[in-house]
Amino acid sequence: MPTFEYAPSPESRAVVDIASSHGLFIGGELVEATGGTPFKTVNPATEEVLSEVSEATADDVDAAVRAARTAYTRIWSRMSGADRGKYLYRIARIIQERSRELAVLETLDNGKPIKESRDVDVPLVAAHFFYHAGWADKLEYAALGPNPRGIGVVGQVIPWNFPLLMLAWKVAPALATGNTVVLKPAETTPLTALAFAEICRQADLPPGVVNIVTGAGATGQAIVDHPGIDKLAFTGSTGVGKMIARSIAGTRKKATLELGGKGANIVFDDAAIDQAVEGIVTGIFFNQGHVCCAGSRLLVQENVADEVLRRLKRRLGTLRVGDPMDKNTDVGAINSKAQLERITELAAAGEAEGAQRWDSGCELPRKGFWFRPTVFSDVAQTHRIAQEEIFGPVVSVLTFRTPGEAVAKANNTPYGLSAGIWTEKGSRILWMADQLRAGVVWANTFNKFDPTSPFGGYKESGYGREGGRHGLEAYVQTGDGQ
């Protein structure tokens, strides 16, 4: 009997036209950088160079902040909320119209499967703009305090795991509340942010309201240090988040930081087991595990641990790892060589410390950056793979015996971003959610995102919330005085 092979079903690349080099987006114009060393962005699935991108210097950042200040003072802070909302609605609609192109571009630059960029990232991007467009003229009714209005110029630095979605999380609330923006996308994934610059022009957004500067750490530092920045919003590693907090200590700058995580996905013996297995897969293998709120620690009740592990391994045998542009791919490429090295190093540490390593042994493409979905069992709380954020498709399986022990182990980490609970018992879900020190607690699901729902962390996972009414708070000042 022949087997059911899925023939290649590649998404067409013809919908995107990537320029060979990119400038910066400052004051509504695409401009050349004033110096800096241009860098290349590659497709992590093939190592093909996609484009050359400018490195913004401190002077370029200064020009961007000045453009943002002018736009803030002269136009955006004076515009009615209803009119700001119109621009956001327009941007949201353009994103929907260009969704196929944006999905393809995201997949090429990031390595995530096309089905995720098409079905998750881009629809959520549009949803965030639609949602915040609705808030723009209703801020007075959001219980933020008297006379809510923008703060000024916001510096935003975003990561490479959800490039366009993180841009939307940052830009949409900032604009809705009347701020202007200087945003730096990650150096490995700048292309969709640069496409967004085009969308701003297409939407006739007033020049300077959104400025996009590309570059690496030095460019980010220039934004953080710039005296003209009123507020910073950062998503990325805890290490960089701490540097930012140190840099702005003693200044008037406000900040929200959305940092790392080591989420516990907790499976009780009465869980709907087939769906729990799906939730484990979604929790850690969605987006190659490049998710700050990933369920990277699986806490499973000891009396069902063998059964859950057996089913999980069987399920991983059906995951399709490979060409991210293929519509049937479930797990794509690791975003960069550096990240692959980090994952490889931590996985080796897991083995060295005595945890049991397992992967499906699936075939991997020869070029590009790849890591097989991997399960570590017999993991102890003291192992590095139970403590450090791997940010890759690697799950560490630990066991517990009682609900109290599950809570204690879940909380025993410097992080506190997400957790999942799998049980058919409603009262236990509520009790657990109350005990878990995590910004997001999912019950019988995982990695579900919605613009109406606030997102953010406890402890070393950062501070501030993004999304929902709570997310607006970080972007407004209230009262009479300045």
Next chain:
Amino acid sequence: MSTATDVDATARAREILGVSRLTNQALTRWLHGLPGVDQVGCETRAAGLSTRSIKTTSKAWAIDLAISMIDLTTLEGADTPGKVRGLATRALVPDPTAPDTPSPAAVCVYGDMVGIARDVLGDSGVKVAAVATAFPSGRASRAVKLADTRDAVEAGADEIDMVIDRGAFLAGDYLTVFREIAETKEACGDARLKVIMETGELATYDNVRRASWLSMLAGGDFVKTSTGKISPAATLPVTLTMLEAVRDWRDLTGEMVGVKPAGGIRTSKDAIRYLVTVHEVAGEDWLDNHWFRFGASSLLNDLVLQRQRMATGAYSGADYVADDAPSGY
């Protein structure tokens, strides 16, 4: 591989449940001890499997496999010998313009039409399946249901599609359902037994899982979703739940049980979604018409149409698909 017919269903059930006497209480404990099905998660998984993109060679392969898995069905009060003969003839030659088109697995009719279908199909390999046990409601005495079954088998049916007593199931009288299935299985002799749960009336996925396990325990050779007379008929999440059940049943007993979604599957696209689900949930072993069937009639037309398109590169149209018994089922 051993089948359930080799042993007495009750004795085997006692062994699997670990009880000395098979009571309703014991069955209840066992069925209610199965892990639950989370509705949202189950439907999300089914929706995820529906996004698989099956193209070119794999599509051609899947279309032929799907055709070979059809129980070509007519179950109407207005069925006539002529209509059944037409349907059976169609099963022998699904597409006169393409003789290499595989035949459906079976022709499925009411018990009194079995002889007519048998005459046409002979020893072609296409099976005759008959609905029995007071299909579709199942509201008749046990004696009538068993007589109905025997009658169809004697007339030459290779397969019997029975309905469970949904009233008894919903009332928690699992032992009645168990006995009825076991006795019907006995009445089938060598015929394979498909057990219709009528999932549209069971309503929850927990019930679908429990009814599937109960049917397998009682010796059913297939678990089947629907009669086609109740809406909703087959859905992908229901079929997914059944596929999980047969997969887990094999883990427990080493035996394979077939799955048959029926009703509402009309397009090639739908059929391929089911095949993807079979492949990724139960596994390759079920991708065979001995273990997976579609209860359908108009599905064959669309599969033939798609098959013609793949051969010629152009869509023809309904008038280019010879159909002797158009039906809405």
